[in-house]
Amino acid sequence: MSIDTNMSQQIATITINNPDRLNALDANHLEGLLEAFRATAGDASVRAIILTGAGETAFVAGADIKEMSTMSPEEAMRFGRLGHAVGSAIERTPQPVIAAINGFALGGGCELALACDIRICSTNAVFAQPEVGLGIPPGWGGTQRLPRTVGKGIASDLIFTGRRIRADEALRIGLVNAVHEQDSLMEHASVMAREIAGNSPAAVRLSKRLIARSQDAHPSSGLAEEAHGFAEAFGMHDQQEGMSAFFEKRKPVFENEPHLELEGDA
Numbered sequence: 001m002s003i004d005t006n007m008s009q010q011i012a013t014i015t016i017n018n019p020d021r022l023n024a025l026d027a028n029h030l031e032g033l034l035e036a037f038r039a040t041a042g043d044a045s046v047r048a049i050i051l052t053g054a055g056e057t058a059f060v061a062g063a064d065i066k067e068m069s070t071m072s073p074e075e076a077m078r079f080g081r082l083g084h085a086v087g088s089a090i091e092r093t094p095q096p097v098i099a100a101i102n103g104f105a106l107g108g109g110c111e112l113a114l115a116c117d118i119r120i121c122s123t124n125a126v127f128a129q130p131e132v133g134l135g136i137p138p139g140w141g142g143t144q145r146l147p148r149t150v151g152k153g154i155a156s157d158l159i160f161t162g163r164r165i166r167a168d169e170a171l172r173i174g175l176v177n178a179v180h181e182q183d184s185l186m187e188h189a190s191v192m193a194r195e196i197a198g199n200s201p202a203a204v205r206l207s208k209r210l211i212a213r214s215q216d217a218h219p220s221s222g223l224a225e226e227a228h229g230f231a232e233a234f235g236m237h238d239q240q241e242g243m244s245a246f247f248e249k250r251k252p253v254f255e256n257e258p259h260l261e262l263e264g265d266a
């Protein structure tokens with residue numbers, strides 16, 4: 001198994017590569033994912049990130065049940081926190097992260113996708129939080145991010161029953177933004193990533209930071225931060241360039257940001 005990062009046209013594609021085990025994640029590979037997100041976060045030439053799974057069956061079929069089966073409560077605490085660290089790294093990565101969900105997204109796989117900014121999936125995708133059937137609750141953020149994404153009632157249904165849902169239901173409840181044929185999923189993800197990459201990286205980063213505040217701040221403090229973020233952009237090259245290009249009827253040439261890191265790591 002490996003975590004592969006491929007760079008093309010300012011877009012990093014991170015692939016979880018263990019299709020024989022349906023890309024189930026153990027602690028070593030969670031560390032690998034963390035490292036991959038740290039590296040892409042710090043690479044100023046990367047303007048958008050796509051996260052996907054290798055093969056045509058699974059995005060990620062969850063945490064590695066074999067590894068979990070012998071864990072003590074202390075080990076489970078470390079494992080859960082490692083999953084949380086990966087979720088936070090995705091959220092704190094300055095570039096937008098698109099989950100291209102190419103099959104099963106179960107348990108930790110669904111939770112990993114929930115940490116991404118945008119989710120699109122293939123027609124064969126299947127989602128579930130089946131943990132309660134294994135005698136555990138979700139442990140990589142599902143109890144927190146699923147209710148924020150689909151609402152408390154639907155999240156409670158999915159978590160308490162553990163039932164599997166298909167792509168059409170995932171679309172209907174707002175778990176994914178769009179559903180595509182398997183063979184065009186990555187192309188759709190790339191088109192979206194390239195569209196993002198054509199915009200001002202500084203403005204996209206500020207927008208991602210401000211959208212994150214909508215999840216945990218009171219609206220009035222979120223708006224106060226938005227006012228600061230809006231003002232901050234006016235001290236930057238890209239605002240001058242974007243507005244000049246509008247009047248000169250040409251495409252703007254935006255700057256890569258000089259120094260990037262995981263938000264909050266400074």
Ligand code: CAA
Pocket residue numbers: 020021022024025061062063064065066083104106107108109111130131134137138139140142
């Ligand atoms: N952990 C470890 N191994 C896994 C796995 C997982 N989560 N999911 C699949 N595998 C392995 C299988 O054991 C199997 O290995 P072998 O060939 O060595 O037997 C291989 O991947 C292929 O899987 P199947 O033969 O089961 O394939 P299938 O097509 O018959 O079924 C499936 C596919 C429905 C996804 C089934 O594999 C399955 O139910 N997997 C487990 C899903 C799950 O419960 N995930 C949640 C885990 S708990 C969690 O994630 C906790 C958390 O919140 C962090």
